[in-house]
Amino acid sequence: MAIAGAITGAEAGLTPITAIALVGVLGVGAQFIAWRMQLPAIVLMLLAGVLAGPVTGLLDPARDIGPLVAPIVSLAVAIILFEGGLTLNLHKLRDAAKGVRRLVFIGAPLGWLSSALALRYGAGLGWETAAVFGGIMIVTGPTVIAPLLRQAKLSRRPAALLQWEAIINDPIGALAAVLAFEVVMVRQTAASAGHAAQELILGIAFATVLGAAAGYGLAAAFKRGLVPEYMKVPVLFVTLIAAFALSDTMLHESGLLAVTLMGVVIANAELPSYAEIRRFKEHATVLLVSGVFILLAASLDFDMLGQLTWRAALFVGLVIGLARPLTVLISLIGTGLPWREKLLIALTGPRGVVLVAVAGLFGERLAAMGIEDGALVAPLAFALVAVTVVLHGFTLKPLAQALGLAGADTPGVLLVGGSKWSTALAEALHKAGVQVLLADPNRGRLRAARQLGLPTFFGDILSEAAEHNIELAQYARLVALTDNDAYNTLVTTDLAPEYGRDNVFQLARAKESQARHALPATLGGRVFAQGRHYDELQALARAGWDFRTTTLSEEYGLDTWRDDRPDAVLIVAIYPNGELRFPREDSSLKGGDGVQLLYFAPAKPKPQGQA
Numbered sequence: 001m002a003i004a005g006a007i008t009g010a011e012a013g014l015t016p017i018t019a020i021a022l023v024g025v026l027g028v029g030a031q032f033i034a035w036r037m038q039l040p041a042i043v044l045m046l047l048a049g050v051l052a053g054p055v056t057g058l059l060d061p062a063r064d065i066g067p068l069v070a071p072i073v074s075l076a077v078a079i080i081l082f083e084g085g086l087t088l089n090l091h092k093l094r095d096a097a098k099g100v101r102r103l104v105f106i107g108a109p110l111g112w113l114s115s116a117l118a119l120r121y122g123a124g125l126g127w128e129t130a131a132v133f134g135g136i137m138i139v140t141g142p143t144v145i146a147p148l149l150r151q152a153k154l155s156r157r158p159a160a161l162l163q164w165e166a167i168i169n170d171p172i173g174a175l176a177a178v179l180a181f182e183v184v185m186v187r188q189t190a191a192s193a194g195h196a197a198q199e200l201i202l203g204i205a206f207a208t209v210l211g212a213a214a215g216y217g218l219a220a221a222f223k224r225g226l227v228p229e230y231m232k233v234p235v236l237f238v239t240l241i242a243a244f245a246l247s248d249t250m251l252h253e254s255g256l257l258a259v260t261l262m263g264v265v266i267a268n269a270e271l272p273s274y275a276e277i278r279r280f281k282e283h284a285t286v287l288l289v290s291g292v293f294i295l296l297a298a299s300l301d302f303d304m305l306g307q308l309t310w311r312a313a314l315f316v317g318l319v320i321g322l323a324r325p326l327t328v329l330i331s332l333i334g335t336g337l338p339w340r341e342k343l344l345i346a347l348t349g350p351r352g353v354v355l356v357a358v359a360g361l362f363g364e365r366l367a368a369m370g371i372e373d374g375a376l377v378a379p380l381a382f383a384l385v386a387v388t389v390v391l392h393g394f395t396l397k398p399l400a401q402a403l404g405l406a407g408a409d410t411p412g413v414l415l416v417g418g419s420k421w422s423t424a425l426a427e428a429l430h431k432a433g434v435q436v437l438l439a440d441p442n443r444g445r446l447r448a449a450r451q452l453g454l455p456t457f458f459g460d461i462l463s464e465a466a467e468h469n470i471e472l473a474q475y476a477r478l479v480a481l482t483d484n485d486a487y488n489t490l491v492t493t494d495l496a497p498e499y500g501r502d503n504v505f506q507l508a509r510a511k512e513s514q515a516r517h518a519l520p521a522t523l524g525g526r527v528f529a530q531g532r533h534y535d536e537l538q539a540l541a542r543a544g545w546d547f548r549t550t551t552l553s554e555e556y557g558l559d560t561w562r563d564d565r566p567d568a569v570l571i572v573a574i575y576p577n578g579e580l581r582f583p584r585e586d587s588s589l590k591g592g593d594g595v596q597l598l599y600f601a602p603a604k605p606k607p608q609g610q611a
Contacts, residue, residue, distance in 0.1 A: 019064035023298075026052055026059075027290025031147075041147045042350075043393040045290060046386065049297020059298045073295060076288040078244040078259045081170055083285045085263020099157075099335045100164040103345075107165070107331040108172050111138045114323035122315035123380055125373045128184045129366055133377050135176030136359050137319070137384075140166045141352025144389060147289065148350065152397040155405045158341045162348060171256035174358050175204060178252065181362055185369070203251020211258035214243045215265025222271050296356055296385075304379045312380055316387050324349040340403040348396060350388040356381045412436060412475040413580070416461050416491055417482035418445030419534075421541050425481070425571065426454050428547035428598055432574055435474060439466070440482075462494055475499075477580060480506040480525060483534045492525030502526065505582055508533040528582060529600070530569050537600070540569075544603035547571070551596050558591030568601040 014022065026048045034041035052059040061069045116134030119125045125133070145166040149159050182200055218239055221227050227235050240259055248255035328346035359381035366374025400406035413429055415422050418440030426449060429436045438449045439457040446456045459465045478499050480488035488506040496504050504525035510533045529537060548568075550561055573581040573589050574596040583589050 013060065014058075014064040016065050016068070019059060019061070022052065022059055023291050023294045024287070027294045028287065030294075031286065031290055034151075041151065041393075042144055042293065042389045045293040046297050046389055049294040050300060052294070053298030054300050054302050059294075061295050061299050069295060069299070073292055074248075074255075075241065075244070076292045078255060079240065080285050080288055080292075081167065081256055082240050082259040082263040085167060085260045086267045099161050099332055099337055100168070102331040102335055103161065103165045103328070104168050104172070107327050108138050108169055108176070110327045110330060111169075111323070112176055114327050115319065118315055118318040118323050119380075122311060122318040123376070124311050125376065126371065128371055129373045129377060131180040132177050132184060132362050132366060133359060133380070135178075135180045136173050136355055136362065136381075137351070138173030138176055139170045139351065139355055141170075141350050141355065141385075141388075144350040144352035144392075146285070148348075148392060148396050151393075152400050153406055154344075154396075154400050155341075157337075158344050158400075158405055161341075161345055165345075167260060171254075171260050173355075174256050175254065177358060177362055178203075178254070181365065184366070184371075199251065203247075203254045204257065206250045207247040207254035207258040208261060210243055210247050211261030212265055214239050214258070215262040215269070218262075219266055219269035219271060223269070296382075300382060305383070307376060308379050308383060312383050315380060316384055319384060320349070320388065320391070340405060344400060344403055344405055347399060348392055350392040351381075351385045352389070356385055413477045413479060414439065414461075414470075414475040416440070416478065416480045416488075418442065418449060418456075419481065419483065419538070420448070421537050422481040423449045423452070423454070424541070424547055427452055428549065429572075430454055432549055432596055432598055434574065434580065437470065437475060439470075461491055476503060477582070478504045478525075479528055479582075480504075481528075481534070485509040485534075489519065489524040493523050496525070507537070510535060526582070529571060530583065532569060537569075540600065545600055546603060547598060548601050549596055549598050552591050552593065554593050558589060558595075558597075561591075561597060565599070565601055568599040570597060570599045572598045574598065 027045055030044040030048045031041045033039075034044045049059075053061075065072070112134050115137035116127075116130040119130035119133055119137075120127060123130075140162070145162055149163065154162070179200060182197070218236060221235075222232060240262065243258045243262055244255035246255075247258035325346040328349075329342060332342050332345070356378070360378040363374045363377030363381075366377065368374075397406060412435030415426055415436060415438045418438055423438065426436045426438045437455045437457060438446065439459070439461045440446050441458070441460045443458050446458055449456050457466060457470055476499070478492065478495055480491045482488055485507075489509070492504040492506045505528035506525040507528055508531045509519075509524075532540075550556075552558060552561065570583055570589075573583065575581070575592070576594040581589060
């Protein structure tokens with residue numbers, strides 16, 4: 001009876017509230033499982049949506065949520081593009097600027113042409129449909145690129161190129177489709193070509209002016225204190241939605257251009273509260289990307305895919321193996337980029353939500369005008385998205401590692417502070433096979449590290465120079481080791497969102513136990529060196545203590561090591577899979593065969609055990 005009731009309930013459909021809740025649970029749940037299992041999040045989200053939608057029939061967005069699905073997806077894409085625009089800071093572009101210009105001004109037209117040719121001769125579509133759909137295919141999917149870059153941890157420059165290309169070309173692709181559709185409409189109807197061109201030019205101009213004006217207006221209001229701090233994010237959201245709706249009313253799909261420009265303007269306005277705004281938007285984007293992908297996959301119609309023939313596979317193969325690589329390699333000629341970076345970008349072209357949403361819309365319009373193959377646009381778009389999401393989801397990280405453009409398997413450690421003790425720690429980590437970088441704004445403090453051949457960075461770790469010159473993807477942990485407790489707290493607090501709060505550490509504050517000096521848990525990093533502070537460690541070093549490494553085995557376990565060295569300060573446990581664990585004083589570590597223990601101990605160790 002219970003099973004029959006559940007089936008009947010599924011057939012009847014979910015309430016809108018239940019359906020939206022299910023979308024959230026599936027999307028965020030898929031991302032969490034992907035993080036735990038080290039799998040591509042995009043692939044799991046796509047799989048979760050397909051299982052919940054066409055496979056089991058539990059979720060049908062059109063049935064359960066109704067006509068609100070399309071507006072929800074449109075607004076979500078607008079917010080995602082705006083957040084993407086917020087990441088496009090011109091100061092961060094630097095050495096990738098020339099490549100980005102080429103990918104936009106040369107790559108977009110080339111991509112349009114090559115995609116249209118693949119559609120015409122691969123999928124067998126007519127020229128009119130191929131021209132419209134080819135314009136949409138300029139986009140490489142910011143909704144897909146962001147999770148892929150987060151998983152693959154690419155080097156700074158190729159990551160910047162892929163991110164900028166995806167975000168800037170997204171509205172360009174939508175507008176290219178609008179342009180091609182206007183031309184087709186003029187050919188198919190009695191509409192005036194002059195009127196269509198005028199409408200298109202005015203729409204693009206209006207979107208450009210509106211997006212720039214909204215961005216500059218908000219930036220000026222925030223700088224002058226005209227908006228209270230607690231109202232900044234709500235005002236930002238309302239302005240974003242209003243700009244998108246107003247621009248889209250003037251010319252369909254031009255709202256994407258308006259919100260992207262708005263985000264870029266705010267990103268380059270040097271707002272004091274920019275970091276807080278961006279972090280909030282990043283969290284919203286994770287939720288929106290999850291939700292949109294679940295809605296996309298759950299809306300899949302197997303009957304629609306049944307319209308496809310072997311030519312669909314040929315089309316997808318031509319796009320991935322020929323159109324994308326040729327477009328990128330030709331666009332990047334003369335940029336001076338290393339061939340490895342060119343190859344990685346050429347072989348990375350995932351498509352996402354914007355492609356399916358816009359393609360479905362124009363496919364319906366083409367079919368309504370009597371162009372029969374317009375009905376094939378939506379299934380072809382979904383096939384391309386599904387294949388590229390799965391392909392790049394599983395291959396981007398291995399490809400980047402093979403080309404030397406991704407972080408090492410063993411997570412690196414960034415040490416801030418060039419004291420004698422931290423230099424010795426950096427040397428010990430380096431000898432243990434851990435990638436390490438020692439940073440300090442005082443060149444003299446880095447002299448000993450440079451003489452030892454250790455990688456160093458001269459400058460403030462919070463400066464723009466550090467952001468431009470340090471490959472953060474190479475380092476998964478940050479440890480603040482300076483003699484200034486306040487600076488250690490500032491560094492770990494500021495960089496916690498970048499590394500994750502569980503991955504930033506600092507030496508204990510000397511006066512932390514005193515009530516007037518105690519800080520809230522939201523400030524600072526996790527305890528390092530089992531709660532020892534700077535002066536205490538320096539005193540131990542002067543007393544002859546040094547760093548040592550012990551490798552555990554089945555015969556010589558963690559408990560035995562602790563019994564042999566009761567005074568030792570355990571710094572880090574290095575596991576055979578490359579994982580690093582920095583224990584607290586009361587932390588319970590797991591030992592095991594092959595685990596390396598790096599610790600700080602007296603000069604004369606006990607005779608038992610291994611050292």
